[in-house]
Amino acid sequence: MSVKIGVLSDFAFRALKANKMRSILTMLGIIIGVAAVILMMSIGQGAQQQVMSRINRLGTNMLTIFPGAAGQFVRSGSVNTLTLDDVEAVHRLPGVQVAAPTVRSSQLVTCGNKTWTTSITGTTPEIVDISSLTLERGRFFGRSEVNGAATVAVIGQTVYTNLYTPGVNPVGTEIRIRGEAYRVIGLLQTVGASSGGSDQDDVVYIPVTTVQLRLLGTTDRSINMMQVQVAGQDQMESVQDAITSLLRKRHRLNDSQEDDFTIRNMAQLQSEAKNITGILTLFLAGVAAISLIVGGIGVMNIMLVSVTERTREIGVRMAIGASRQDILNQFLLEAVLLSLSGSFIGIIVGIAGSKIFSAFSGWSTVISFTSILIAVGFALLVGIFFGYYPARQAARLRPAEALSYE
Amino acid sequence: MGTVSRHDHPLVDCRGLTKVYPLSGVEVHALRGVDLRVERGEMVAVMGPSGSGKSTLMHIIGCMDTQTGGSYLLDGVDVSNVPEKELAAIRNKKLGFVFQRYNLLPRATALYNVELPLFYAGVTGSAAEEKARAALEQVGILHLADHLPNQMSGGQQQRVAIARAVVNDPLLILADEPTGALDTASSAEVMGVFQKMHEERGVTVIIITHEPHIAEFCRRKVTLRDGRIISDQPVANSASAGEEALQCRSKSAS
Ligand SMILES: Nc1ncnc2c1ncn2[C@@H]1O[C@H](COP(=O)(O)OP(=O)(O)OP(=O)(O)O)[C@@H](O)[C@H]1O
Ligand SMILES: [Mg+2]
Numbered sequence: 001m002s003v004k005i006g007v008l009s010d011f012a013f014r015a016l017k018a019n020k021m022r023s024i025l026t027m028l029g030i031i032i033g034v035a036a037v038i039l040m041m042s043i044g045q046g047a048q049q050q051v052m053s054r055i056n057r058l059g060t061n062m063l064t065i066f067p068g069a070a071g072q073f074v075r076s077g078s079v080n081t082l083t084l085d086d087v088e089a090v091h092r093l094p095g096v097q098v099a100a101p102t103v104r105s106s107q108l109v110t111c112g113n114k115t116w117t118t119s120i121t122g123t124t125p126e127i128v129d130i131s132s133l134t135l136e137r138g139r140f141f142g143r144s145e146v147n148g149a150a151t152v153a154v155i156g157q158t159v160y161t162n163l164y165t166p167g168v169n170p171v172g173t174e175i176r177i178r179g180e181a182y183r184v185i186g187l188l189q190t191v192g193a194s195s196g197g198s199d200q201d202d203v204v205y206i207p208v209t210t211v212q213l214r215l216l217g218t219t220d221r222s223i224n225m226m227q228v229q230v231a232g233q234d235q236m237e238s239v240q241d242a243i244t245s246l247l248r249k250r251h252r253l254n255d256s257q258e259d260d261f262t263i264r265n266m267a268q269l270q271s272e273a274k275n276i277t278g279i280l281t282l283f284l285a286g287v288a289a290i291s292l293i294v295g296g297i298g299v300m301n302i303m304l305v306s307v308t309e310r311t312r313e314i315g316v317r318m319a320i321g322a323s324r325q326d327i328l329n330q331f332l333l334e335a336v337l338l339s340l341s342g343s344f345i346g347i348i349v350g351i352a353g354s355k356i357f358s359a360f361s362g363w364s365t366v367i368s369f370t371s372i373l374i375a376v377g378f379a380l381l382v383g384i385f386f387g388y389y390p391a392r393q394a395a396r397l398r399p400a401e402a403l404s405y406e
Numbered sequence: 407m408g409t410v411s412r413h414d415h416p417l418v419d420c421r422g423l424t425k426v427y428p429l430s431g432v433e434v435h436a437l438r439g440v441d442l443r444v445e446r447g448e449m450v451a452v453m454g455p456s457g458s459g460k461s462t463l464m465h466i467i468g469c470m471d472t473q474t475g476g477s478y479l480l481d482g483v484d485v486s487n488v489p490e491k492e493l494a495a496i497r498n499k500k501l502g503f504v505f506q507r508y509n510l511l512p513r514a515t516a517l518y519n520v521e522l523p524l525f526y527a528g529v530t531g532s533a534a535e536e537k538a539r540a541a542l543e544q545v546g547i548l549h550l551a552d553h554l555p556n557q558m559s560g561g562q563q564q565r566v567a568i569a570r571a572v573v574n575d576p577l578l579i580l581a582d583e584p585t586g587a588l589d590t591a592s593s594a595e596v597m598g599v600f601q602k603m604h605e606e607r608g609v610t611v612i613i614i615t616h617e618p619h620i621a622e623f624c625r626r627k628v629t630l631r632d633g634r635i636i637s638d639q640p641v642a643n644s645a646s647a648g649e650e651a652l653q654c655r656s657k658s659a660s
Binding site: 007017326404 | 461465468470471490491493494495497498499503505509511512513514522523525526527528530570574
């Protein structure tokens with residue numbers, strides 16, 4: 001004869017209700033623990049999501065190539081090992097979807113009586129795909145305008161707001177860069193801040209050849225950076241290897257020489273960022289889990305007091321037919337019930353806390369089902385673990401002994 | 407009148423029962439060889455001075471403790487070989503306990519307290535409530551079904567305890583000083599309930615008591631001293647507790 005779980009749950013529930021204040025205080029430990037785990041994990045996962053989405057915006061199947069050896073600090077323009085011809089050669093490699101060069105130059109831009117200093121980016125039309133640019137008005141420049149080093153410009157939103165009165169259509173107007181007139185042919189949509197925090201809308205795109213000829217006045221066709229979009233993420237490694245050997249051959253490097261360029265692999269960066277933010281989440285959850293364990297010790301403490309206090313009751317229950325198993329189950333259920341109801345309140349507090357934190361700090365937080373599952377699962381485990389010892393103490397009593405306990 | 411029925415074996419059969427408590431190195435001999443047979447339908451008072459081993463004997467008879475030596479058969483079964491789980495079932499179904507201090511669950515109603523043994527027997531819901539109400543009716547306090555223990559007098563609480571003890575139709579009721587905390591009138595009333603159970607249900611009753619007066623309500627008187635039975639005799643003209651209770655009440659009313 002073993003008593004049904006429903007009946008025992010009722011016994012457990014009545015026992016907890018009989019000592020309401022104490023039950024609530026015990027639950028408080030679990031509530032704080034569960035809420036802390038959910039809150040901390042939501043902060044960690046929020047940070048992870050934010051970092052990942054920024055990296056994803058850069059493109060995960062992207063390789064970025066800089067002139068100069070790895071680890072060598074390169075001031076733009078000081079190392080001229082990467083050229084437009086390298087870009088064209090890389091473009092022809094199998095597995096490469098598009099490749100675009102970048103040459104940067106900071107210049108004063110004028111429009112009417114307004115001026116603005118910004119980064120002039122010389123590039124080719126391929127950048128539209130690579131940087132996922134969308135145009136609000138007008139168009140991007142084409143291949144023929146690159147070949148002809150045309151004086152055309154596509155401007156970002158920040159440049160627009162600083163040079164134009166709101167509502168004015170900039171397409172067809174003229175701006176001056178270093179005194180020379182450029183026709184504005186397109187206005188970009190807002191992009192937002194980059195992962196580095198720089199304003200990606202503060203930009204003017206003009207053909208790469210135009211930058212080299214008119215702004216830098218060079219003919220060596222050297223560039224600051226090459227961005228390569230690879231056909232598939234599984235080809236990242238092989239394409240990276242192919243580019244390395246191609247560029248080494250083009251730059252006539254022998255085996256003893258180091259690469260005179262650096263390739264940054266976005267997929268690698270992504271997995272590293274994922275690792276780091278994952279560790280952050282784990283660390284935060286771990287700290288919160290400690291409070292949950294402290295809550296569990298609270299449960300054990302109260303259960304032990306309860307067993308001592310209710311020794312006579314245990315004796316009476318045994319006298320009227322409770323087996324040791326029934327007593328054990330009832331006390332375990334009391335611990336589980338405490339942890340469970342504490343968990344449910346903790347979930348609500350945790351979610352609310354996470355929303356409040358997000359509202360006040362401006363950080364984004366992510367509440368995942370997994371974090372709730374982990375928090376509640378851990379709370380239950382803590383409840384059972386710390387409830388078992390007192391429950392076993394209760395069940396171990398000899399009926400006669402328990403009955404005559406003072 | 408309860409009838410003593412002759413089975414092929416007595417309900418309670420103790421032979422040479424001993425119980426030794428190890429108490430911080432010293433051995434306490436609570437029972438030193440007790441021979442006691444109780445037939446079905448008997449109503450026995452167990453008397454003796456404090457420390458003579460009455461409670462110890464009751465715990466062994468009630469399957470709540472085991473003897474150190476000798477043998478004990480309950481309804482022909484040597485319970486020292488019965489696994490714990492079945493002992494719990496025996497306590498639930500065959501035995502009913504009544505204690506000096508009532509031992510009701512303090513925050514539960516009279517009804518719930520009486521239902522409790524049924525819950526452990528797997529009876530729940532309206533079936534349990536019906537049986538519990540019937541038991542409360544039998545002890546005369548059905549109108550207090552929804553009262554909490556602290557809303558009842560000692561005598562009423564003890565009657566709830568008796569209802570709890572009989573709700574599963576036990577063979578044997580064991581009561582350890584059930585009137586020890588009650589005044590004369592309430593004592594008589596509680597003894598009246600025991601007599602009623604004994605007579606109407608034919609249940610066997612063993613009552614431990616200090617008071618010779620209470621023993622007079624039983625049919626047989628066993629006296630213990632220092633862990634041994636020193637006398638075992640029938641009660642010549644057992645008193646009717648019901649009548650005495652009436653007398654007490656009218657006396658206090660006048
Ligand atoms: N758990 C125990 N450990 C040690 N000694 C015990 C224990 N229980 C009882 N005793 C001892 O055994 C002896 C008999 O005790 P028991 O409780 O059976 O006496 P009793 O006749 O019921 O006394 P009372 O009338 O005071 O209730 C006593 O000397 C008591 O001190
Ligand atoms: Mg005693």
